Amino acid sequence: MRRFLFVTTAARFVAAILGAFLLPVAAASGQVVERRVLIVAPDDDDERVMLAREAVAFWNRTLSDLDLDVRLREPDLVIAAPNSRAMENFARQVSQRGGRLPKGSAGPQPPSELTNLQADVVLLLSRQPLMPFAWALPSQPNQPSRSGSPEFFVAIRTREPERRSDDKVLRNVIAHELGHTLGLSHHRATATLMCGPCSSAAAVEAPQEWLPLTADDQSRLRELHLAQ
Numbered sequence: 001m002r003r004f005l006f007v008t009t010a011a012r013f014v015a016a017i018l019g020a021f022l023l024p025v026a027a028a029s030g031q032v033v034e035r036r037v038l039i040v041a042p043d044d045d046d047e048r049v050m051l052a053r054e055a056v057a058f059w060n061r062t063l064s065d066l067d068l069d070v071r072l073r074e075p076d077l078v079i080a081a082p083n084s085r086a087m088e089n090f091a092r093q094v095s096q097r098g099g100r101l102p103k104g105s106a107g108p109q110p111p112s113e114l115t116n117l118q119a120d121v122v123l124l125l126s127r128q129p130l131m132p133f134a135w136a137l138p139s140q141p142n143q144p145s146r147s148g149s150p151e152f153f154v155a156i157r158t159r160e161p162e163r164r165s166d167d168k169v170l171r172n173v174i175a176h177e178l179g180h181t182l183g184l185s186h187h188r189a190t191a192t193l194m195c196g197p198c199s200s201a202a203a204v205e206a207p208q209e210w211l212p213l214t215a216d217d218q219s220r221l222r223e224l225h226l227a228q
């Protein structure tokens with residue numbers, strides 16, 4: 001343990017620079033960075049809470065198999081207060097933009113009920129049938145070091161139980177969005193986890209529970225999360 005206390009000034013400097021790019025950085029070889037995930041659910045028996053926990057466990061197995069130095073912490077759960085309307089409104093605005101920022105736009109302003117939460121990733125199990133997304137939040141002007149405010153806002157649509165294997169699709173959707181928070185972007189292979197555009201039929205028909213990562217995804221994760 002002791003060796004972690006002696007981080008050189010140069011290493012601190014590098015860590016400070018990399019920290020500005022919103023991605024976790026291991027300060028020393030072998031030190032695991034935990035990303036705090038907070039699930040916001042309409043109520044505590046929402047079936048998607050289990051799906052989200054399974055998606056987090058999937059990522060932790062994957063990150064461990066790849067021998068990387070980052071994990072998602074077992075998520076805390078908060079039950080959305082009746083006044084969570086501001087967060088739902090913000091989710092709708094981002095979703096309507098297709099989760100993309102038009103050039104030169106600052107995007108909709110996240111509400112304080114979101115930015116005040118203490119987590120790296122806030123995962124809203126929305127009450128709306130919206131298009132799911134993972135949205136990088138701007139750092140707050142009065143919190144240049146972020147000091148615990150969320151870096152990513154993820155919103156997940158309502159379940160569609162009438163659709164075949166919707167829970168399997170939704171579990172992969174949640175894992176996909178968490179993949180963005182780990183730094184992955186889309187590629188065109190539809191039967192993979194980071195597909196974009198995706199076909200939900202691919203998840204339904206996949207023989208395995210989780211859509212696979214590609215070799216490119218794995219190299220990208222190594223690039224981002226392997227301590228030097």
Ligand SMILES: [Zn+2]
Nearest residue numbers: 176180186196
């Ligand atoms: Zn995506």
